[in-house]
Amino acid sequence: MGLLSPVRFGPGRENIAAGLRSPLILPSSAEPTNATRILVVDGNQINRRLLKSMLRAGNHEFFEAETGMEAMDLIAAQPVDLIIADFLLPGIGGTELCRRLKSNRKTQFTPILMLTSVHGFDFEVEGIESGADEYLTMPLHPSVVRARVNSLLRHKAAIDSLEEAETILFALARAVENRDTGTGEHCERLATYSVALGLELGLPRKDLVALYRGGFLHDIGKISIPDSILLGTGKLTADQCKVMELHTIRGVEICKPMKSLAPVLPIIRSHHERWDGSGYPDRLEGEAVPLLARILQVVDIFDALTTKRSYKAAFTKEHAMEILKEEAAKGWRDPELVSLFVGMEHEVSLDSKALLDSDWPELSSTMHSLRNINRHLQD
Numbered sequence: 566m567g568l569l570s571p572v573r574f575g576p577g578r579e580n581i582a583a584g585l586r587s588p589l590i591l592p593s594s595a596e597p598t599n600a601t602r603i604l605v606v607d608g609n610q611i612n613r614r615l616l617k618s619m620l621r622a623g624n625h626e627f628f629e630a631e632t633g634m635e636a637m638d639l640i641a642a643q644p645v646d647l648i649i650a651d652f653l654l655p656g657i658g659g660t661e662l663c664r665r666l667k668s669n670r671k672t673q674f675t676p677i678l679m680l681t682s683v684h685g686f687d688f689e690v691e692g693i694e695s696g697a698d699e700y701l702t703m704p705l706h707p708s709v710v711r712a713r714v715n716s717l718l719r720h721k722a723a724i725d726s727l728e729e730a731e732t733i734l735f736a737l738a739r740a741v742e743n744r745d746t747g748t749g750e751h752c753e754r755l756a757t758y759s760v761a762l763g764l765e766l767g768l769p770r771k772d773l774v775a776l777y778r779g780g781f782l783h784d785i786g787k788i789s790i791p792d793s794i795l796l797g798t799g800k801l802t803a804d805q806c807k808v809m810e811l812h813t814i815r816g817v818e819i820c821k822p823m824k825s826l827a828p829v830l831p832i833i834r835s836h837h838e839r840w841d842g843s844g845y846p847d848r849l850e851g852e853a854v855p856l857l858a859r860i861l862q863v864v865d866i867f868d869a870l871t872t873k874r875s876y877k878a879a880f881t882k883e884h885a886m887e888i889l890k891e892e893a894a895k896g897w898r899d900p901e902l903v904s905l906f907v908g909m910e911h912e913v914s915l916d917s918k919a920l921l922d923s924d925w926p927e928l929s930s931t932m933h934s935l936r937n938i939n940r941h942l943q944d
């Protein structure tokens with residue numbers, strides 16, 4: 566049996582792909598399936614076969630790997646729902662495999678069931694600390710294995726549905742932005758600028774990810790603002806301003822149920838606060854305004870100024886910088902952030918047009934690194 570062959574077990578059906586060597590996708594004869602994908606990583610073929618036979622009653626599609634590196638290659642080409650790995654794998658070993666998978670953004674939530682024939686609490690602790698979600702010591706009891714596998718698969722399904730919900734939320738945020746500004750790329754630019762400024766400040770990855778998401782989600786609360794206020798071209802009345810200001814609070818209410826978005830909530834709530842305390846909704850002042858919200862605010866203003874809108878032409882980058890500096894002088898913006906952003910702009914020629922141009926090789930090496938930001942965040 567090919568170690569990387571997908572092998573599907575189910576009632577009345579066995580091993581339809583037996584003998585195939587390393588196709589990482591289902592053979593064409595296989596009908597579409599909602600089977601959960603389980604990767605069994607074990608250097609011993611008998612163990613792999615035993616495990617699969619224990620789970621054959623379920624609707625599973627099995628993949629096999631003999632070593633940790635084979636498992637990594639397979640997962641890179643074919644995402645799976647659950648990994649069952651032996652503690653004592655040849656090569657990088659089960660614990661190192663766990664560590665690598667759990668430190669990769671794409672696989673960090675893929676559950677891992679670690680199996681071992683080695684007894685001892687120390688090994689169990691080592692396995693769990695390396696990232697394994699469950700740990701079973703041989704001899705295995707089939708009903709225990711099935712119960713643990715089903716439990717882990719339920720957990721994975723819940724995470725998948727959360728990710729789907731998050732995807733829907735981002736699509737919604739983009740639609741809201743389109744309705745407001747009519748510029749589909751505004752969110753992408755904000756996300757990229759914010760991360761660039763965050764990198765300049767040396768912020769940790771978790772903050773960069775929050776900034777990236779905040780670029781998309783900061784104005785999602787505008788979904789609750791009536792067209793007559795959101796799209797009006799005249800000056801808003803005091804009452805209309807109050808309604809408009811609610812978009813910060815509504816945005817938090819929309820995103821709050823999703824715990825994974827917790828780091829983005831301060832950006833959503835506070836991106837209209839001002840350095841001198843004259844902003845909204847909480848009239849926070851100075852460093853009480855969350856740093857990530859201050860960052861997003863600076864780049865949001867810059868992008869709004871340098872982008873053509875229905876009510877105004879696009880300002881030049883230099884003009885936008887002057888306005889930003891004026892607003893900092895008035896006390897509205899964090900002066901250090903503005904000056905950092907202005908300096909960064911001069912250094913890297915970062916402007917919205919350059920970001921939208923596909924002619925990346927013509928840009929500076931710093932811009933290349935900015936271009937790679939998305940890629941890094943996806944890894």
Ligand SMILES: [Fe+2]
Pocket residue numbers: 783784812836837
């Ligand atoms: Fe806003």
